[in-house]
Amino acid sequence: MKKMMLGNEAFAYGAYLAGARVGAAYPGTPSTEIMEAYATYPGVHAEWAPNEKVALDVGIGAAYAGTRALVSLKQVGLNVAADALFYSSYTGLKAGLVLVVADDPSMHSSSTEQDSRSYAKAAKVPMLEPADSEEAKLFTGIALDLSEKFDTPVLVRSVTRISHSATPVEISDVPPPPAPSEPPMYDRQPLKFVMVPANARTRHPIVVERLEQVKEFAETFPHNRIEMGDESLGIVTSGTSYQYAREIFPNASFLKLGMVWPLPEKMIREFASRVKTLIVVEELVPVFEEYIRWLGLPVRGRDIFPEIGEFSPHLVKECALAAGLIEEEDKAKAEAAATTAATPQLPNRPPMLCAGCGHRALFHVIRESGALVLGDIGCYTLSFAPPLNAIHTTGCMGAGIGQAHGVAKGGVKDRIIAVLGDSTFMHSGIHPLINVLYNESNVTTIISDNRVTAMTGSQQHPGTGITLQGKHTTEVKPEELVRGMGFKKIDILDPHDIDNLAKVLEDHLNSNQPSVIIARRPCVILTKERHTPPIVDKELCVDCGSCMEIGCTPLIQEDGYVRIDPILCNGCNLCIKICPAEAIIDQQKE
Amino acid sequence: MKNIDFLLAGVGGQGTILASNILGQVGLKLGYDVKKAEVHGMAMRGGMVDNHVRWGEKVYSPLVFKGKVDYLVGFEMLEAARWPAYMSSNAIVIVNNYRINPPSVNMGKASYPPKDEIASLLTAKGERLIWVDATDIAYNLGNAAAAGVVLLGSLSTFLDGSEEEWMEEIADLVPPKFLELNKQAFVEGRRAMNA
Incomplete structure (x- = not known):
């Protein structure tokens, strides 16, 4: 079956x-x-x-x-x-x-x-x-x-x-x-x-x-196999590249490698001796090609296919066409040209924070603070983009806090925030935070705690108190960890209370010591929470665009006012707190 | 056995993966070799998603080829409009009559292409374009998230497999709690084609 x-x-x-x-x-x-x-x-x-x-x-x-x-x-x-x-x-x-x-x-x-x-x-x-x-x-x-x-x-x-x-x-x-x-x-x-x-x-x-x-x-490993076809072209390849090449060169000979390290020298030499032209089709690093060259065999690869980016069937095909390895039918050529001519520039659609996401409120307030923000890896990284524009570095998991400390030691005048998620904190945020205390820098670290590893699709981690196999276990609390490290200034808050968040953040940034804020609000994908969406009073809306600065997808600016798409909105009411004209009306009160 | 290539394009969170899973399993049931490629992770957050499904005697690449797609299913109008280069001139294009503005449009920095412009893009080579009010239909059934299965119902009228065979795979993949909704959505999608 x-x-x-x-x-x-x-x-x-x-x-x-x-x-x-x-x-x-x-x-x-x-x-x-x-x-x-x-x-x-x-x-x-x-x-x-x-x-x-x-x-x-x-x-x-x-x-x-x-x-x-x-x-x-x-x-x-x-x-x-x-x-x-x-x-x-x-x-x-x-x-x-x-x-x-x-x-x-x-x-x-x-x-x-x-x-x-x-x-x-x-x-x-x-x-x-x-x-x-x-x-x-x-x-x-x-x-x-x-x-x-x-x-x-x-x-x-x-x-x-x-x-x-x-x-x-x-x-x-x-x-x-x-x-x-x-x-x-x-x-x-x-x-x-x-x-x-x-x-x-x-x-x-x-x-x-x-x-x-x-x-x-590897020389006799059955998943390293030679598939002989036409002897004029021999292709060494593996993985997805094999699948694309199989369709684009239906008649060629193939050495399909199931073991990609170490490589079977004798098998490669034998295959090379049986074909007229030898090429390698491999994504990214030219591992096979370099090895084959090192064996002293004539081979082509990087001069035909790029070493940056993912292959696709048409990329392999276009490269093969350009190298003269295959020929295109005239009809297909004409159709492709017609389509290319007709394709206009369409607006891009980058990934966004979800409607109701706690990161949005947090980064709205962080941006308003004007601080330099050393970021990390997670959904919140999306806050670097317009309109939030609130993150200034992202490298790898746990990098932001170490960088923040280094920036402080580098001697800039900016107020400095390091921000990372709860799962990232457990992953590699603990050691750099110890360093902030030990080597003394005036960094405010914010743990944006949405109670889950969100970006990868809602996985558990030590801070959730639930294991992968669904067992309840010790909940490793970030506040207890940072208290145990020796942090004296720690605040825990809900980022959707933006007035309080702004006040606390200002206090931390102006205090002359390392500190931690835990901004806690569960991920909306996790809670599946939905409330009645607010509506915009057309008469009161002055079309100032303030609410658009939080980059929430359901908010649509058109015809001189803003409206809210009720299918996309989850009713978090953050926009009500942003609107200076009090034109967004809560529908959850009655 | 003829090769059939499908492309399902939409916005992250619209349910393209479920629809492509059903389509994949139906293909396998009908005796095809099947491959499908999908997008997870970053793109889920309201970004562009494209799911490729290929039925054939023997399928190598999980990704479809430019100019060879037989059926384009657009879960959102603008997302459908990105794929003319992939369609064959005989393609059938089924598009949800539904618009989700990208952020640049909401912010007034770009304009959403008018519907007739999208229509002419999608029929430039002579493709057949069909609009389906899938989100409205699903919303009226109780949940807009079932729009994908409405579209699948419309698509199924062009393909082999009885209504029962499709329903079996829907029942296999949809959680029991949402099964009745999705069954109705599928039937309404088929009905929309006969209207």
Whole structure:
């Protein structure tokens, strides 16, 4: 039986079928659904860790203990977890450990565009790359087997178009291996697991030798396969690029790589010898192409296809046309030209804070303060854009507070705010906040606490008191953490009380000490709260545009006044507090 | 078995993913190879979303090709207007008669294209354009969020699969609480095509 599954659901299914019993992750688009799907299977422990580094250490621990483990993360998450990836490459494990890492070419939801194959190379670990959901399922299981066979963590690379594409998956009749009847015996091997320099020096040669063994294995790995067609053109490719190339070059020969590191030298040489022209179709970093050049084989790739941005079928096609590899039919050419000529500039539609979102009120007040705002990663990052224009930096998770401290030490006159969300605070906001106290800077840190990891689609975190698998647990409160650190000036408030917020913020910015404001209002997607929308009294509205400065989608300025779309509005009434003419009328009173 | 490519375009939160899930499962039921690509995350926050669904004997790319789309389903007028380059000249274009202003329009910094301009963009190559009052229909049934399933009902009249077969997949994917609403929405979408 076949079932449509997202790539992410298939990774989880594959891990479950292969007997992985521990899973850990931090949410991050496009990887989030992997751990969410895994958490629904019986007999597994799945958790949201505070960040990816913790998640990977958890997975490594489970694997040391003899239990197969799944860790899932996005490409920038692997940056956070990189330290753990490198040491686990040296120690090896006991049971299998698979890391599914989802890259985001074109940065649909990311701050940087990275190719995680570079990490496989740097950490000297094998990496597999599926081209659809069926392979996502299979490769996750294979990765766990290889992890045990070669005593190494194994990476499985995904991209947005694998993670968030759904394709048919064969549902297995075979259940996963049963849980062990006895608890596993922990095998204490200090020479293998304690990476002091003396031990690490004995492990590094083992790592290098292991990679050679995996490379030999790759030569006969059935998911590295040659599909011979016309010998005039040979294409080395993997993942989604394979799917696009298959349609654009229906007659060409293919070397489809299921293992993208290490690469099968003999197989590549053999394929190259059987085709007249050899090209590589790969997104982002030219990993295959550089390797093939290093082998001394003539190959084309980067001179045809870009190394920036996501591939699409038409991008691959246009590049192939420009390089003279294929020819276009005249009819299609004419139609494309006609369409291009007819396409006008249409207004863009950037993502926006939801109607009723607490961040909107907060950033409205922050902007009014005129302070310099060092931002972070989350829905609130959208407040950088017009009309709010209220964030001045965004780098990576937890960066804003450290930057704010540095800006203060850099000696500017601006009043300084660092702002981040509750989940981001748990992820990596704690250490830089300790630094603000320890090294003394006059930074006001605002935790915009919407009680959820919102941007990735409402995930739990330590501050919510609920686990991924729905269990109630200790609620780790940001106010208790900052009090414990030693902050003296802490205020907790509802950002929708904008007069109070403005007063408290002014007080903090003018006080000569580091301080914390927790602006708490649950995410409207979480609460699903809706109230009767207010209406605008046309007679009173002076069309001053003040309410438009909060950038709320239901507010529409036309024909000399503002109206409110009742389908889009959630009735939060923030605009009533903004309107200087008192023209927006509350409908919830009677 | 003929290849059929669909593009579902709308605004984040309008339910394009549910509609494309139903469409995908119906394709599989009818014996096609199916692939679909969707957008999550950042774009959910009221941004542009495009869901690709492909039915065929053997489908490689999950993304549709420019100039090859057979059915464009616009959940919002402006969002439909972005995709003329993707449609084949025989395409059928089903558009929700519903407008959500992008922020630049609300702020008076850009203008929303007039409906007749959108219509001429969507029919420039000879495509067939059909307007459906999907949001109004769904709103009158009790929830504007069911507009996507109204559109799916209209789309289904051009495709294989009996009403019952479509209903089975709707029942499989819609939470029980909203099932009756969505079933009615689907029927109303079919009816809108016969009116």
